[in-house]
Amino acid sequence: MAAATTQLDHLARSDARADRLFRLSVGAAGLFVLVGLVGAALTMAWGGREAFATFGLDFLTSDNWDPGNLVFGGLAPIVGTLITAGIALLIAVPVSFGIALFLTEVAPAWLRGPVATAIELLAGIPSIIYGMWGLFVLVPLLAEHVYPFLSGTVSQWPLVGWMFRGPPIGIGMLTAGLVLSIMIIPFIASVMREVFLTVPTRLKESAYALGSTTFEVVWDIVLPYTKSAVIGGIFLGLGRALGETMAVTFVLGNANRLATLLEPSSSIAATIANEFGEAFADLHRGSLLALGFVLFMVTFIVLSIAKLMLMSLQRREGK
Amino acid sequence: MDSVLAERLYVRRRLLNATALVLSGAAALVGLFFLGWILFTTLSRGIDGMSLAMFTEMTPPPGAPIGVGGLLNAIVGSIVMCVLAVLMAAPIGIAAGTYLAEYANYRRIGTVIRFVNDILLSAPSIVLGLFVYVVLIGAPMQVSQAIRTTEAGQAGGWLAGLADWLQGISGFSAVAGAVALGFIVLPVVVRTTDEMLRLVPTQMREAALSLGIPQWKVTTHVLYRAALSGILTGVMLGLARISGETAPLLFTAFNNSFWNLDLGEPMANLPVTVYQFAMSPFDNWQQLAWAGAFLITCFVLTVSVLARTLLLRKKMAHD
Numbered sequence: 001m002a003a004a005t006t007q008l009d010h011l012a013r014s015d016a017r018a019d020r021l022f023r024l025s026v027g028a029a030g031l032f033v034l035v036g037l038v039g040a041a042l043t044m045a046w047g048g049r050e051a052f053a054t055f056g057l058d059f060l061t062s063d064n065w066d067p068g069n070l071v072f073g074g075l076a077p078i079v080g081t082l083i084t085a086g087i088a089l090l091i092a093v094p095v096s097f098g099i100a101l102f103l104t105e106v107a108p109a110w111l112r113g114p115v116a117t118a119i120e121l122l123a124g125i126p127s128i129i130y131g132m133w134g135l136f137v138l139v140p141l142l143a144e145h146v147y148p149f150l151s152g153t154v155s156q157w158p159l160v161g162w163m164f165r166g167p168p169i170g171i172g173m174l175t176a177g178l179v180l181s182i183m184i185i186p187f188i189a190s191v192m193r194e195v196f197l198t199v200p201t202r203l204k205e206s207a208y209a210l211g212s213t214t215f216e217v218v219w220d221i222v223l224p225y226t227k228s229a230v231i232g233g234i235f236l237g238l239g240r241a242l243g244e245t246m247a248v249t250f251v252l253g254n255a256n257r258l259a260t261l262l263e264p265s266s267s268i269a270a271t272i273a274n275e276f277g278e279a280f281a282d283l284h285r286g287s288l289l290a291l292g293f294v295l296f297m298v299t300f301i302v303l304s305i306a307k308l309m310l311m312s313l314q315r316r317e318g319k
Numbered sequence: 320m321d322s323v324l325a326e327r328l329y330v331r332r333r334l335l336n337a338t339a340l341v342l343s344g345a346a347a348l349v350g351l352f353f354l355g356w357i358l359f360t361t362l363s364r365g366i367d368g369m370s371l372a373m374f375t376e377m378t379p380p381p382g383a384p385i386g387v388g389g390l391l392n393a394i395v396g397s398i399v400m401c402v403l404a405v406l407m408a409a410p411i412g413i414a415a416g417t418y419l420a421e422y423a424n425y426r427r428i429g430t431v432i433r434f435v436n437d438i439l440l441s442a443p444s445i446v447l448g449l450f451v452y453v454v455l456i457g458a459p460m461q462v463s464q465a466i467r468t469t470e471a472g473q474a475g476g477w478l479a480g481l482a483d484w485l486q487g488i489s490g491f492s493a494v495a496g497a498v499a500l501g502f503i504v505l506p507v508v509v510r511t512t513d514e515m516l517r518l519v520p521t522q523m524r525e526a527a528l529s530l531g532i533p534q535w536k537v538t539t540h541v542l543y544r545a546a547l548s549g550i551l552t553g554v555m556l557g558l559a560r561i562s563g564e565t566a567p568l569l570f571t572a573f574n575n576s577f578w579n580l581d582l583g584e585p586m587a588n589l590p591v592t593v594y595q596f597a598m599s600p601f602d603n604w605q606q607l608a609w610a611g612a613f614l615i616t617c618f619v620l621t622v623s624v625l626a627r628t629l630l631l632r633k634k635m636a637h638d
Contacts, residue, residue, distance in 0.1 A: 030423065124620075128590055
């Protein structure tokens with residue numbers, strides 16, 4: 001009897017030990033994720049400290065990027081990143097909304113599933129493919145048929161004309177924005193579709209019963225109900241567009257200066273991709289790391305907003 | 320009078336509705352058209368470059384006749400690094416997901432880790448590459464140089480040995496590339512594991528625990544088994560994501576024109592090879608780049624479709 005009790009005791013104790021050990025190791029893995037992100041931010045800041053210390057605020061406000069003389073001002077890539085991402089959103093948001101509307105309210109039921117799956121699969125295509133298509137297919141096409149008109153005629157227009165000055169060679173921020181928009185459409189469209197599906201059918205049916213048209217239901221019922229999540233999805237796409245490297249590097253032309261929409265230009269990610277491997281001076285490398293830090297911080301903020309917006313819809317659903 | 324007004328309003332609403340629906344259909348068509356175009360370009364140009372030599376010969380020198388040389392070293396290098404990345408990230412990711420679902424589900428730390436993980440999931444991959452560069456390549460180099468400048472470091476002994484060792488590991492290497500890719504797989508696995516474990520009914524846990532089974536055994540023997548296909552899906556989606564990742568490899572694994580299986584040396588890989596070849600002015604390199612892009616696309620699509628069917632089969636079994 002006594003022997004059996006001690007044996008059970010022993011077993012219970014070793015089980016408890018194993019439990020603690022298991023809990024500890026999975027907890028450590030959980031912490032590792034946390035440390036990963038914080039570590040990434042800190043190492044960027046640490047790697048870029050030299051650049052921040054040397055140039056101060058000039059690093060963000062000067063567009064003089066001159067590796068030869070070791071002078072680095074990151075304004076041009078920062079502006080390039082914001083403009084290309086802005087163009088991408090301008091095109092991708094309405095198209096994505098159209099796709100989501102089509103897939104939830106308009107398309108016949110048998111078409112919805114396959115098209116939605118196709119779009120989600122396309123979201124997984126590596127960005128380098130988009131970049132190559134941009135360089136080899138889109139650039140020649142635009143250079144021949146579209147940009148001569150923009151640089152010849154539109155550039156004479158008042159107010160907006162100056163944006164389109166430059167040689168119609170097909171490479172530049174406008175092309176980069178176009179490629180980016182095609183890339184983020186699947187992301188935004190699938191988020192929008194998913195959140196549109198969360199709207200209670202009762203709400204929509206009530207509106208239809210009152211005589212609303214399909215568009216009125218979507219505009220006055222579905223959109224207000226999912227507003228925060230839709231904005232979240234858009235910010236998710238913006239986060240992608242800001243940090244995208246390969247799709248942009250191919251078609252941007254790698255010229256580190258402020259430019260019009262048609263001139264070769266640069267973005268943060270493209271500058272890092274183009275120069276980091278050949279940056280042998282510590283200050284050059286540090287400046288690229290500092291640019292990486294800026295990019296990281298901007299995307300962090302954008303993605304945080306996206307996440308908070310998406311969470312607020314989930315909370316209302318009681319998840 | 321009133322009926323005329325009502326009639327007019329009705330016509331206007333119907334018109335608005337019709338316009339919106341037509342536009343949404345057009346948006347869906349345009350979006351799908353461009354995405355289809357990109358796929359078509361990749362497939363048609365890629366098939367042109369396909370040949371047996373692709374899988375049996377090394378990357379050729381620039382300007383060699385078309386048809387000479389292949390992508391063997393790049394394909395093997397990509398496989399090695401992707402497998403290594405998944406082997407490193409999957410266990411940590413599954414453990415962290417377990418922690419989130421089983422131990423920290425309703426605790427604040429769980430919310431924080433989930434939030435951070437979702438940010439990591441969409442963080443720019445080039446930034447993760449820079450992070451790994453600083454930690455595995457830049458920092459060891461600086462520490463080694465710092466040691467050498469001290470007296471003890473110059474005198475020899477273990478400190479000098481440490482400096483030599485640090486210098487030895489600080490350089491572009493396949494390991495650094497795999498770690499960078501691992502950081503991209505990690506959040507995918509964490510998220511799917513977390514979600515899949517939370518889908519397992521609570522009764523299963525309670526039933527197992529009431530038999531006196533310790534919690535770690537419940538988790539590994541009961542819950543993992545129930546969530547296995549879901550967790551596998553996560554790992555596969557992670558693999559699909561890294562197989563085309565270019566940016567983080569540019570300054571971690573770099574590239575290599577030759578055959579190399581030494582994990583401490585730069586290793587050839589498909590995405591960077593495709594990038595360099597596509598940007599080059601040589602016809603034979605460009606053709607190989609398209610063939611490589613075709614391979615990557617096929618692989619990514621196959622793995623994602625497999626992952627989806629796996630998940631779908633599980634869902635059907637549950638319903």
